[in-house]
Structures are given as C-alpha cells and as structure tokens.
Amino acid sequence: MNKMSDASHILNAALELAQAQDNWYDLSLVELADRCNTSIPEIHSHFADTNAIADAWFAQALEAMLFPGPDNIDHLPAIIRLEHIIWRWFEALAPYHSVTAQMLKSKLHPPHIHHWAPMVFDLSRLVQLWRDMAGLRAGGRRRQAEEIILTGIFLITLSAWCRDNSPQQSDAHSRLLNLLARAEKLGQF
Known part of the structure; x- marks a missing residue:
C-alpha cells in the first residue's frame, strides 16, 4: 500500500473502532495498530x-x-x-x-x-x-x-x-x- 492508502486505512479503522466502542476520547493507538495489523510507529508516521x-x-x-x-x-x-x-x-x-x-x-x-x-x-x-x-x-x-x-x-x-x-x-x-x-x-x- 502507498502512504495515502495507509493513512486512509488507518483513518477508517479508527472511525470504525471508535464507533464500535462508542468512545473517541479513549481511542487506543495500541488497539488501532492491532486492528490495522501494523505498529504504533507506523500509525505515527501518518498521524501524530x-x-x-x-x-x-x-x-x-x-x-x-x-x-x-x-x-x-x-x-x-x-x-x-x-x-x-x-x-x-x-x-x-x-x-x-x-x-x-x-x-x-x-x-x-x-x-x-x-x-x-x-x-x-x-x-x-x-x-x-x-x-x-x-x-x-x-x-x-x-x-x-x-x-x-x-x-x-x-x-x-x-x-x-x-x-x-x-x-x-x-x-x-x-x-x-x-x-x-x-x-x-x-x-x-
């Protein structure tokens, strides 16, 4: 995947995870990384x-x-x-x-x-x-x-x-x- 599609994938996964948990404020980057099958440093390369x-x-x-x-x-x-x-x-x-x-x-x-x-x-x-x-x-x-x-x-x-x-x-x-x-x-x- 290119950098843009990775960022888009992370964004969509974050939205879905927050919606499933009904909680944006406590969104866990660890859980997001697991959901995206990636790492926190990879997420951080797209989103601080x-x-x-x-x-x-x-x-x-x-x-x-x-x-x-x-x-x-x-x-x-x-x-x-x-x-x-x-x-x-x-x-x-x-x-x-x-x-x-x-x-x-x-x-x-x-x-x-x-x-x-x-x-x-x-x-x-x-x-x-x-x-x-x-x-x-x-x-x-x-x-x-x-x-x-x-x-x-x-x-x-x-x-x-x-x-x-x-x-x-x-x-x-x-x-x-x-x-x-x-x-x-x-x-x-």
Missing part, C-alpha cells in the same frame, strides 16, 4: 496522535463540501447555495455522527487548549469558503457582518447537529434552514 486523525476526518468533510454541486447551483439564490454547501459538510460527517461529536468534544476539553486556536482558524477558513462558494462578494462592514452571522449560524447548527439523533440529523438541518431564513429576512445575504 488521535487529534491528527480527527483533523484528517474533518479534512475529508471539507473535500466533500468543495466537490462541485449541481450544475445549476450558481443560478440559485445565495441562501440556497449556502444551505447546500454548509449541509454538504455535515452530510459528509454523518456516517460517524456520534464519533464526530465526540471528536469535537475532545478538542474542546479544557486541558486541550492547544487545539482551540487551530479550530478558530479552521472555522474562519470554512466561513470564507462558504462566502466564496455562495457568491457573497460584499466588502467592508457588510462582509464582517456576513462572517459573524455565518459563524453564529454554523456554531448553533453544529451544536444542534452534535445532539441530534433524528434520522439524517433532520432536526439540525431544519435549524440551519430556519437560521438562514431569518438572516435572509433581515437582509443579511
């Missing part, structure tokens, strides 16, 4: 720790979000483009919904403050991508307002999504739709 594995999972969701949407999406209103783009990120994470929520909780664990700053930068990049992909081109204060509102919409939706046990996290999706509609009604997009 379980946080790096989680980052790889979120990177996959980002790639899914960036995948071109329907051909006519550029002709749709910005609010519909935003919903489509943002929800695609959540859909990519849905197969391991519970594990993903546990990853986020682990990153926010008070002793893990070293994870907080990278999360802020990642969130900022996500918001910028959403704006660009949705065709929002405002500058100045309007751009700042859009960024703040999109960040708030995302954080509220993410919180709802993490707790949502409805089929396909439909409650969180409804929450996203409602928040976007309210922002549009206030003339934000």
